[in-house]
Amino acid sequence: MLTEQERAEIEVHAACYLHRRAAGPEALKVVQAHRGWVSDEALADVAEALGVTATELESLATAYTMIFRRPVGRHVILLCDSVSCWVMGYERLVEHLRSRWGVALGETTADERLTLLPAACLGACDRAPALMIDGVLYGDLTVEKLDRILEGLK
Amino acid sequence: MERPLTEHIRAEGEPPTLAEYERTGGYAALRQAVGKMTPPEVRAAVAESGLRGRGGAGFPTGKKWGFVPTGPGESRPKYLVVNGDEMEPGTFKDRRLLEGDPHGLIESTIIAAYAIEAEVAYIFVRWDYQTAAARLGRALAEARAAGYVGRKVAGSDYGLEIYFHVSAGRYMCGEEEGLLNALEGKRPTPRAKPPHPPVVGLWGKPTIVDNVETMAWVRHIVGRGPAWFRGLGRGAEGGTKLYGASGHVRRPGLWELPMGTTAREIIEEHAGGMRDGWSLRGFLPGGASTDFLTAVHLDAAMDFGSLEQAGSRLGTGAIVVLDDRTCPVGFVANLTAFFARESCGWCTPCRDGLPWMARTLRAIEEGRGEAGDLALLEEQTKFLAPGNTFCALAPGAMEPLTSALRLFREDFERHVAEGRCRYGRAGE
DSSP, X not given: OOOHHHHHHHHHHHTTSSSGGGGHHHHHHHHHHHHSSOOHHXXXXXXXXXXXXXXXXXXXHTTOTTSOXXXXXXXXXXXXXXXXXXXXXXXXXXHHHHHHXXXXXXXXXXXXXXXXXXXXXXXXXXXXXXXXXXXXXXXXXXXXXXXXXXXXXX | OOOTTTTTOOSXXXXXXXXXXXXXXXXXXXXXXXXXXXXHHHHHHHHHHTOBOTXXXXXXXXXXXXXXXXXXXXXXXXXXXEEEOOOOTTOOHHHHHHHHOHHHHHHHHHHHHHHTTOSEEEEEEOTTOHHHHHHHHHHHHHHHHTTSSBSSGGGSSOOBEEEEEEOOOOGGGGSHHHHHHHHTTSOOOXXXXXXXXXXXXXXXXXXXXXEHHHHHTHHHHHHHOHHHHHHHSSSSSOSEEEEEEEXXXXXXXXXXXXXXXXXXXXXXXXXXXXXXXXXXXXXXXXXXXXXXXXXXXXXXXSSHHHHHHTTSOOTTSEEEEEETXXXXXXXXXXXXXXXXXXXXXXXXXXXXXXXXXXXXXXXXXXXXXXXTHHHHHHHHHHHTSTTSSSSSHHHHHHHHHHHHHHHTHHHHHHHHHHTSOOSOSTTO
């Protein structure tokens, strides 16, 4: 069941569009902001709130990279794997994240601390290689800098 | 040298508040437009300026606006959409405008909406631009409180509501019709054309979709006139352009320069040239969906016409440099993998062709290429050429690949013949 808070937030978004169904991506983000991911049950509840079928909403959820249909770790790392970051050596970061931090692309650590996901160009090509952690952008990364950032996380 | 778009953008910290923005002349063009000009006059000014879309396609903005049915009795409501779904690999220009000058974008959006007689505007921003989203949200609240957005824009009879949409992340949302579908709560796939969005767009109503950098010009063109705009460019094309450079240059960055500045000036002067030990092999002039150019094209003017003559496109104006120590096959394999992942699956050649090509390129890069792979890749580029898909994603993906197969042929052939890549890992 959606909480009162979630319902209220979804209604704010629904009012911005001609039809309620248009608030699908925003509504899924609301649930995800509160719960960390979107379960089948939550997806069905959001669908009902917007007057669409769960299948329709699922087709939307799976179109977007930032809607998580599986649980993620406490910190989500979005690692840019597009061309400027590749030229500047992002693969070194992937290797380091696996060997030093035990997390491979598309995976979550056993202690549920870190999830590592590949990301389309983050628009920070002048600071390549770059990544985002929990919505915060970090650029000009080296393995040493990445270690300091990850050590600072809870 | 004038830098209208970035003049008041600060290197660090928060963007100008409403009061600060107004002190530098902000919202004066809006007052002038809604107070002293008719919508056709605003449209005429933009058309006369010759402004062309800065999102990649370069379509004349005034011409696009001219397709919108206007006047009494026409279909309502009408919509204006600002495309801030910047995700073209190598491109980071709209980020600067969204983060640094939110009021400038909002003022231009209101004027553009007035020009096409729209009642509702959406500003669409990608998920990852969180800082931009927060700043735009604050600026929009300030603009609304000051009466620039709402039932009586700047005290006039014109009413406009602006909504703000933060995407859930997909490259296809930056495609004009994918974006409209996304706003309607559908999967971001392209639509069949015609009809085009200026006639049948969001929820079936006339809709103009313009890129952030394109939109940012509207207030300046209205405030200072089309002749001033045309005079800013070096050649026939007016305005300035936000040019970027990334890769192994000394100072990767973004610069607002006259339209038609050469690639050599951008790379050698502004970006400081190549880093010691690296030299230029080629470059994408305007993001991932443009043909490679090489050193012989460094003196080409970076404008729409000149780059087309050189065999490429201005695209987003974001230069990505390929250096002599980076494998061209790996470079193109990376680009193709991006496009394959971002394909929405709507059209068969794109959905099935791109992943196959990405795997083939990866195999060649890793020394598992087979005789005949290059001929097959070339054949595929024709299946993904314009006309076979509903949108430009796949044809765009073919531009760097086709040109790389021609310009860096010996690298592809050597990978297949030797069964290995001679280059070290990228970045080392």
